[in-house]
Amino acid sequence: MRGDRFRTVIVTVVGARPNFMKAAPIHLAFRAAGIEHEICHTGQHYDPGMSEVFFDDLRMPRPIVDLGVGSGTHAEQTAAVMVGVERFFMERRPQAVLVVGDVNSTMAAAIVAAKMGIYSAHVEAGLRSGDWSMPEEINRVVTDSIVDLLLTPSPDADENLLAEGCSPDTIVRVGNVMIDTLLQHLPTARALAVPRRMGLASRQYAVLTLHRPSNVDDPPIFARILGAIADIARRLPVVFPVHPRTRQQAAVAGLGPQLEETPGLLPTDPLGYLEFLSLTSDARLVLTDSGGLQEETTVLGIPCLTLRENTERPITLTQGTNVLVGTDPSTIMREADRALARAPGTAHAVPELWDGRTAERIAAAVLGRLR
Numbered sequence: 001m002r003g004d005r006f007r008t009v010i011v012t013v014v015g016a017r018p019n020f021m022k023a024a025p026i027h028l029a030f031r032a033a034g035i036e037h038e039i040c041h042t043g044q045h046y047d048p049g050m051s052e053v054f055f056d057d058l059r060m061p062r063p064i065v066d067l068g069v070g071s072g073t074h075a076e077q078t079a080a081v082m083v084g085v086e087r088f089f090m091e092r093r094p095q096a097v098l099v100v101g102d103v104n105s106t107m108a109a110a111i112v113a114a115k116m117g118i119y120s121a122h123v124e125a126g127l128r129s130g131d132w133s134m135p136e137e138i139n140r141v142v143t144d145s146i147v148d149l150l151l152t153p154s155p156d157a158d159e160n161l162l163a164e165g166c167s168p169d170t171i172v173r174v175g176n177v178m179i180d181t182l183l184q185h186l187p188t189a190r191a192l193a194v195p196r197r198m199g200l201a202s203r204q205y206a207v208l209t210l211h212r213p214s215n216v217d218d219p220p221i222f223a224r225i226l227g228a229i230a231d232i233a234r235r236l237p238v239v240f241p242v243h244p245r246t247r248q249q250a251a252v253a254g255l256g257p258q259l260e261e262t263p264g265l266l267p268t269d270p271l272g273y274l275e276f277l278s279l280t281s282d283a284r285l286v287l288t289d290s291g292g293l294q295e296e297t298t299v300l301g302i303p304c305l306t307l308r309e310n311t312e313r314p315i316t317l318t319q320g321t322n323v324l325v326g327t328d329p330s331t332i333m334r335e336a337d338r339a340l341a342r343a344p345g346t347a348h349a350v351p352e353l354w355d356g357r358t359a360e361r362i363a364a365a366v367l368g369r370l371r
């Protein structure tokens with residue numbers, strides 16, 4: 001029997017909603033390569049609708065550990081993740097740690113792995129918005145400056161890393177792992193027919209998501225966005241799965257009535273992965289401040305208006321269906337008019353390597369470096 005010290009254990013750390021769909025295909029790819037792969041959940045997101053439902057939907061094994069970190073200030077949350085993952089890494093002694101995305105858990109786990117001398121890789125490396133007011137931008141830059149292997153989704157990411165002085169042999173372009181998950185689950189999601197169950201006709205509704213602090217923590221900006229959405233909702237129903245942060249901020253700002261009573265605006269609880277994909281894949285238009293949704297709509301060919309001034313995913317603007325509209329109501333309305341004037345299902349390009357095989361390339365790149 002092989003001794004414990006010869007076994008290869010690889011750990012992927014996840015914490016928040018957008019991490020789960022990235023970890024699922026990575027887990028399968030390592031398992032397919034015969035490698036022991038474990039998922040460590042920091043517990044940054046903990047409501048069943050923000051976490052557990054994704055494990056069920058994606059048929060992921062339960063995380064080997066849930067550190068139960070929960071919410072807090074940035075320092076509190078980052079510190080709690082660091083303490084928790086350090087203890088976990090000391091027990092499990094993984095040969096490599098993968099971190100995904102750009103949330104606080106990503107950066108915290110990368111710092112710990114680097115200080116413990118554990119080989120580390122960042123999936124979704126190199127994305128930059130250039131906007132230092134976004135906590136995610138800080139997470140991205142710190143993470144990329146300390147991991148051993150930078151696994152990028154697109155050429156712009158490679159260029160950003162090279163411009164920051166990263167060595168070319170630490171960069172491997174693997175594609176977009178979230179798209180592996182999307183392509184795998186699209187038929188199941190469509191079969192759920194969520195739009196029909198909600199009484200919505202195919203391609204005759206919009207989907208809205210909103211949760212960035214810059215959009216929802218500032219009441220005048222939040223109110224302005226909801227005003228523009230109310231105009232769009234007069235033309236077609238707008239389904240709005242509401243993030244917990246957004247619901248809280250609406251209550252604080254006294255915007256509850258605007259959220260609940262605007263004609264045509266349909267707020268719902270956060271949806272699981274499959275239900276949400278079922279909804280977006282048949283929408284006429286998506287309005288969002290999410291990063292991942294800019295990429296998913298690009299692959300689905302659904303027009304996407306991004307309610308931000310910048311994006312760390314510029315390839316979705318040049319090759320995809322995404323348009324940056326900021327938060328000015330007249331720009332939002334103008335671009336919504338343009339998008340709605342176009343015939344649904346217009347041909348679109350999909351970036352190279354967003355082909356459903358990114359997780360295989362990730363596993364090959366990591367295992368190649370460990371051997």
Ligand code: UD1
Pocket residue numbers: 016017018044045046047050051071072102103104105135136211243244245248
């Ligand atoms: C985090 C990520 C963000 C990502 C988003 C996806 C950081 C800095 N931000 O933002 O990049 O786009 O996740 O959702 O890591 N809450 C709940 N239940 C939960 C989780 C959160 O009620 O399961 C509430 C808490 O009040 C919490 C607030 O939402 O304070 C914000 O949660 P937090 O994890 O701090 O950041 P997100 O806004 O979710």
